[in-house]
Amino acid sequence: MDYWHSINKEFFYFCILKILSKMKRTKIIDILKSVDYGRETLVMGWVRTKRVSKNVCFIALNDGSTINNLQIVVDVNPEIEEILAKIHTGASVSVLGKTVESMGSGQSTELQCLKLEVLGQANPDEYPLQPKRHSLEFLREIAHLRFRTNTFGAVFRIRHAMTFAIHKFFNDKGFYNIHSPIITGSDAEGAGEMFHVTTLNIDNPPRTEDKKVDYSQDFFGKQTNLTVSGQLEAELAALALSEVYTFGPTFRAENSNTARHLAEFWMIEPEMAFYDINDDMDLAEEMLQYLVKYALDNCREDLEFLAKRRAEEQKQKPQNERDEMELIERLEFVINNKFERLTYTEAIDILKESKPNKKGQFVYPVNDWGTDLQSEHERYLVEKHFKKPVILTNYPKEIKAFYMKQNDDGKTVRAMDVLFPQIGEIIGGSQREENYDKLYSRIKELDIPEEEMWWYLETRKFGSVPHSGFGLGFERLMLFVTGMSNIRDVIPFPRTPKNAEF
RNA sequence: UCCUCCUUAGCUCAGUUGGUUAGAGCACCUGACUGUUAAUCAGGGGGUCCUAGGUUCAAGUCCUAGAGGGGGAGCCA
Numbered sequence: 001m002d003y004w005h006s007i008n009k010e011f012f013y014f015c016i017l018k019i020l021s022k023m024k025r026t027k028i029i030d031i032l033k034s035v036d037y038g039r040e041t042l043v044m045g046w047v048r049t050k051r052v053s054k055n056v057c058f059i060a061l062n063d064g065s066t067i068n069n070l071q072i073v074v075d076v077n078p079e080i081e082e083i084l085a086k087i088h089t090g091a092s093v094s095v096l097g098k099t100v101e102s103m104g105s106g107q108s109t110e111l112q113c114l115k116l117e118v119l120g121q122a123n124p125d126e127y128p129l130q131p132k133r134h135s136l137e138f139l140r141e142i143a144h145l146r147f148r149t150n151t152f153g154a155v156f157r158i159r160h161a162m163t164f165a166i167h168k169f170f171n172d173k174g175f176y177n178i179h180s181p182i183i184t185g186s187d188a189e190g191a192g193e194m195f196h197v198t199t200l201n202i203d204n205p206p207r208t209e210d211k212k213v214d215y216s217q218d219f220f221g222k223q224t225n226l227t228v229s230g231q232l233e234a235e236l237a238a239l240a241l242s243e244v245y246t247f248g249p250t251f252r253a254e255n256s257n258t259a260r261h262l263a264e265f266w267m268i269e270p271e272m273a274f275y276d277i278n279d280d281m282d283l284a285e286e287m288l289q290y291l292v293k294y295a296l297d298n299c300r301e302d303l304e305f306l307a308k309r310r311a312e313e314q315k316q317k318p319q320n321e322r323d324e325m326e327l328i329e330r331l332e333f334v335i336n337n338k339f340e341r342l343t344y345t346e347a348i349d350i351l352k353e354s355k356p357n358k359k360g361q362f363v364y365p366v367n368d369w370g371t372d373l374q375s376e377h378e379r380y381l382v383e384k385h386f387k388k389p390v391i392l393t394n395y396p397k398e399i400k401a402f403y404m405k406q407n408d409d410g411k412t413v414r415a416m417d418v419l420f421p422q423i424g425e426i427i428g429g430s431q432r433e434e435n436y437d438k439l440y441s442r443i444k445e446l447d448i449p450e451e452e453m454w455w456y457l458e459t460r461k462f463g464s465v466p467h468s469g470f471g472l473g474f475e476r477l478m479l480f481v482t483g484m485s486n487i488r489d490v491i492p493f494p495r496t497p498k499n500a501e502f
Numbered sequence: 503u504c505c506u507c508c509u510u511a512g513c514u515c516a517g518u519u520g521g522u523u524a525g526a527g528c529a530c531c532u533g534a535c536u537g538u539u540a541a542u543c544a545g546g547g548g549g550u551c552c553u554a555g556g557u558u559c560a561a562g563u564c565c566u567a568g569a570g571g572g573g574g575a576g577c578c579a
Contacts, residue, residue: 260579427579
């Protein structure tokens with residue numbers, strides 16, 4: 001303290017400025033890792049909490065580099081009190097200080113403040129975040145600020161790690177990343193309603209003689225949409241580069257109001273020449289286990305925070321709705337156990353004989369072969385019967401897409417769905433039909449406009465090979481890894497029916 | 503789109519069979535406190551009870567419609 005008053009103040013500030021101008025910001029994660037005490041350090045971040053008493057003030061500072069806060073210790077004097085008065089939860093500050101071993105018990109390293117500067121105030125009457133627990137619903141309404149919470153900081157650091165791990169996984173295996181188009185001219189992908197893309201004036205579009213909208217005058221000279229899948233384009237690339245993957249945004253204009261659907265989401269679609277359905281399943285399983293392991297190895301603290309959060313959430317639930325495993329245990333379980341593989345037909349047999357079916361507890365009783373499985377059935381298989389991820393194969397062709405490889409039985413196709421606890425279908429894929437005649441007849445049967453598919457069909461005409469692929473919903477993977485329960489909380493700015501805020 | 507639940511202070515929520523001036527914790531402001539950990543203690547300010555109708559002597563509470571949100575279902579990833 002005496003030091004402050006005994007030296008020439010102007011000279012002191014001059015020195016500080018000199019230091020500041022040269023000094024680089026250190027990230028909080030690096031300060032907390034180090035035991036190199038006594039070092040002058042510059043940090044910047046956002047204030048989580050401020051605790052003042054007569055002589056000393058503590059500021060918990062977070063810069064997003066880690067879930068942990070750095071404790072700033074400020075010796076209170078009249079001069080600094082003026083600055084402290086401007087600091088509330090949410091304010092951004094720059095702190096020049098000395099790293100010291102903490103006298104308190106909550107942390108090992110802290111920063112003894114030498115100079116404190118407010119970069120941006122946060123008026124506490126207006127700033128909506130408080131140092132307490134908020135509901136996820138409320139935070140969704142302030143998605144521009146929710147990054148500043150522990151939960152969303154953790155979620156989005158993990159999201160980055162998963163993005164990176166996906167590219168690393170494929171790169172290490174010799175796959176090539178393909179940028180499939182976002183705007184597509186075909187309406188034949190068969191994966192649901194599409195968003196139209198147009199530059200026509202929708203209030204008064206040009207019309208043809210029969211009063212229909214004249215898309216020949218539109219930007220692309222035809223009707224265009226946002227992509228619902230990059231699969232067909234990825235197949236074209238795979239039939240030359242052997243192993244490729246796409247990882248891009250996907251748009252579905254379905255009126256789906258659930259905790260696992262988005263109108264705009266990110267999908268990973270690998271597509272591999274010379275892979276049959278079993279190779280496809282092997283890759284899907286290997287990839288999911290790799291990604292989960294990557295999260296466990298690289299996002300430990302964030303996962304532990306989310307695990308604790310989830311455990312508290314579980315306590316609020318009635319006993320029969322609680323998870324049997326806590327988050328990290330569940331992740332470890334997935335990487336340590338083989339997925340259960342069975343056919344659709346075998347699944348139907350299990351479901352027919354299951355207790356809930358016999359007791360009439362299913363809303364949709366299982367009687368006949370050929371109907372699609374409802375989520376209650378999938379959940380029974382995954383959560384009750386096998387208690388582990390399940391891969392279902394060989395579905396009836398009527399309930400699956402036109403491009404799937406037809407089996408010799410004439411009834412089923414080589415589809416595969418990977419089902420996870422809580423979230424249901426995380427991957428949907430198949431071996432693709434490489435036989436031109438079979439593919440062509442299926443297109444005709446389903447009235448898919450041939451003129452839009454000529455390029456796809458040509459790959460089966462010239463050097464066709466067996467090939468396979470699948471689609472992994474990135475946000476569904478995020479749900480599983482983070483243990484969050486609503487898909488709107490694992491993407492920064494969710495787009496859902498009636499909601500495109502931010 | 504269907505079923506169901508919810509909407510009360512900036513936030514999280516209580517509010518009894520319809521009955522006087524609608525409460526608590528947190529946040530904020532003031533004061534106390536020599537190192538706190540979502541600090542603590544004392545005091546203070548803060549309300550379009552989602553909106554519009556209706557029933558009633560009387561509505562936060564009951565009824566109808568609408569808006570927004572949650573959970574479940576369908577569609578799927």
